[in-house]
Amino acid sequence: MTPIIQAKNVTKIFGSTRSPNATRSLNSVSMEIFPGETVGLVGESGSGKTTLARTLIGIETATQGQVYKDGQLLAARRDWKNMRLDVQYVFQDPSTSLCPTMRIGAALAEPLIVHKKCPASERAERVRDTLLKVGLHPDVARRLPGQLSGGQRQRVSLARALMIEPKVLICDEIVSGLDVSVQAQVLQLLIELQNELKISILFISHDLRVVRYLCDRVYVMYKGEVVEDGETGPIFETPQHPYTKSLLASIPGVKHEKPEPAMQVVP
Structure with missing residues (x-):
């Protein structure tokens, strides 16, 4: 199956590559999003999650590497414009x-x-x-x-x-600023929208309980690199990378706890 969105060895450096003050936010990151799945992207603040998402949609330009949509390289400006018909970004703060x-x-x-x-x-x-x-x-x-x-x-x-x-929603920490009860409603809404519309979702979050509940696969980022990826169950039950282990250990019970959100119509 061809991924809807694919990043290959994407590197993002802010500032001149010749400057000692340049910041390497992404270092040769690769990931795939397939039709109809929810992919989690987790990691601590500053790990590069949002930079990767913004690069996938063209808000940021990769310093090195390629981004593909439906197997086609996104190179020209027209390619990126057409891509945004199929990929939409939902920001953490709606006021933006x-x-x-x-x-x-x-x-x-x-x-x-x-x-x-x-x-x-x-x-x-x-x-x-x-x-x-x-x-x-x-x-x-x-x-x-x-x-x-x-x-x-x-x-x-x-x-x-x-x-x-669109075919893909990029949801960047969209429930982090909401009350717990409202978070549950929005999460249930995402599930229902995906079931109805058959869309793919890239779900960026620092809340591992939410990711455990919602996502089919997970990418773990640390210092601008993907250090572990795979199906959600194995990642949470038997993590392999030391950073993933420490991330899960920081939240007791996250391997087994699953929220049970309820949907309601808001007038």
């Missing part, structure tokens, strides 16, 4: 992706206009259907981001990413 003065309905319709995905006469219905899909009442379309709770704003961010029907 939602304009505070733009009503939610307009914010959700914007990707449809930019990418010319549907006629103007159908946009309102698409917005309504997508809000319902993420568990929000259609009346939310008339509100501003500041009138919503943190959990509602994160659902809106998910809805905005889903508007153009």
